[in-house]
Amino acid sequence: MLAAGTAVALTGCTAAQGDPAAAQVPEAAGQVPVRPALLPPPPGGPKTAVPPATITALPGPGSCMALTVDDGASAEVVGAYIQFAKDTGARFTFFVTAYYRSWSEHRDELRPLVESGQIQLANHTWDHADLTVLSESSVADELSQCKLFLRNTFGVDGSPYYRPPFGRHNAAVDRIAADLGYRVPVMWYGSLSDSGLITEQYLVECARKYFNPQTIVIGHANHAPVTRCYGQLVDIIRERNLSLVTLDDVLTVV
Ligand SMILES: [Zn+2]
Numbered sequence: 001m002l003a004a005g006t007a008v009a010l011t012g013c014t015a016a017q018g019d020p021a022a023a024q025v026p027e028a029a030g031q032v033p034v035r036p037a038l039l040p041p042p043p044g045g046p047k048t049a050v051p052p053a054t055i056t057a058l059p060g061p062g063s064c065m066a067l068t069v070d071d072g073a074s075a076e077v078v079g080a081y082i083q084f085a086k087d088t089g090a091r092f093t094f095f096v097t098a099y100y101r102s103w104s105e106h107r108d109e110l111r112p113l114v115e116s117g118q119i120q121l122a123n124h125t126w127d128h129a130d131l132t133v134l135s136e137s138s139v140a141d142e143l144s145q146c147k148l149f150l151r152n153t154f155g156v157d158g159s160p161y162y163r164p165p166f167g168r169h170n171a172a173v174d175r176i177a178a179d180l181g182y183r184v185p186v187m188w189y190g191s192l193s194d195s196g197l198i199t200e201q202y203l204v205e206c207a208r209k210y211f212n213p214q215t216i217v218i219g220h221a222n223h224a225p226v227t228r229c230y231g232q233l234v235d236i237i238r239e240r241n242l243s244l245v246t247l248d249d250v251l252t253v254v
Helices: 002-010 013-017 075-088 107-116 136-154 171-179 200-210 224-228 230-239
Strands: 048-050 064-071 092-096 119-123 215-220 251-253
Touching: 075 092, 075 107, 075 224, 075 230, 092 136, 107 119, 107 136, 119 136, 136 171, 200 215, 200 224, 200 230, 224 230
Parallel strands: 048 251, 064 092, 064 215, 092 119
Antiparallel strands: none
16 A cells, blocks of 8 residues: 555656546555655755845756745645655755744654755745835835744744745845845746646646756645646656755855
8 A cells, every 4th residue: 555655646647647546545644654765866066156146047057956835825735845855855945934824834844854954944924925015114024024933943044045925026125135134035937837726737837848957946835736746747857867956955145
């Protein structure tokens, strides 16, 4: 049963949907099957020094890809991403919107992965407000409340990286963020387009389009479809010889 369960977890959307017997495999309560890491470790070598400024890609040549996963509106999807990391060795960065209960709910499973560096946490504000329409003090509150939550819950504050909700920021917002230690606004090259509900097929099409060397790709822990596509995402990453990395794996901010 464990082997069948593993196959379900790592099989792409189509195969999983087409196999009703596999879908009925119960969770193996209390057991932690040993699964091989399917993705390679990050490449060694020196980190790339970047200035404190907006990034939309990983600088320089290489074969890395920084998957960044935002929000956390669904505790189930946050949990599935954590399991994905455990199952495959995937390394990625969560941009945490601290207001969602998902993050406290999964604290105990997530914290060891944060401490080992496999999963990085960064600031995506308290409750996902558009920072460009807030007063200066409200912008500071949005970022500092998330900072406090991350510090208290995970022992890190996510600095120097923050992602402005909706990608909306300006010089004034960035200055306030920098004053709180968030000196690098992290934008993206491509998106899995799943901040709202989309089909699994479209999500995988987006991955095929945007999973490329030295990119920053954005996904969301909001809706279930991605949790049924992990096998296909792994296939794309492996076919293209990409290494999933956290921002800290490859960058140092000077
Ligand atoms: Zn967001």
